[in-house]
Amino acid sequence: DADVTQTPRNRITKTGKRIMLECSQTKGHDRMYWYRQDPGLGLRLIYYSFDVKDINKGEISDGYSVSRQAQAKFSLSLESAIPNQTALYFCATGRGRTNTGELFFGEGSRLTVL
């Protein structure tokens, strides 16, 4: 089983619908992140959380909200989806006390907003 699990893996929805992407991890990491990937733009940070009580906006947080329900769970919500939110979304985790601090990614959630 994957250490960082995202659900759903694929979702097609309509403009104006509420969507939640969920992420759970078994790595025991304190830090969790949501990124979106668009062709030619790389990965851009939406929100990040360093622990359950700590939530921070990334560079493109408008139109999104998050919830850190537990150390292992971090969900991303689109309250009213719009077509330009069509993208590949990644959840990632990281550990604060580590020599390298690399991020570990889930397999991605592909969202299409019609």
Place this chain on the structure above:
Amino acid sequence: AQKITQTQPGMFVQEKEAVTLDCTYDTSDPSYGLFWYKQPSSGEMIFLIYQGSYDQQNATEGRYSLNFQKARKSANLVISASQLGDSAMYFCAMREGPNLGNQFYFGTGTSLTVIP
């Protein structure tokens, strides 16, 4: 200014040859980390290699090495003896500041195609 710049949208390499993927970065923080990730067509992001700003030697991981030129602020990835399975998108990333708390910045990626 872009934190991470990858100027090669696409690269081709012959199987068994070596290839260098370019990455330059911008930071005024003396403490930072540089990373390379591989994204195959299946979509997952795979961590390849890490270089710390204070590391004296270039990082190596199997066929991957990171050519770290601090004065030029470059962190190029070298893949030796390319294999067909190396065909993928490659992203350079930087963690600015010490590892306890900081954002990661990603480049726009380089698409590598290995030709048989």
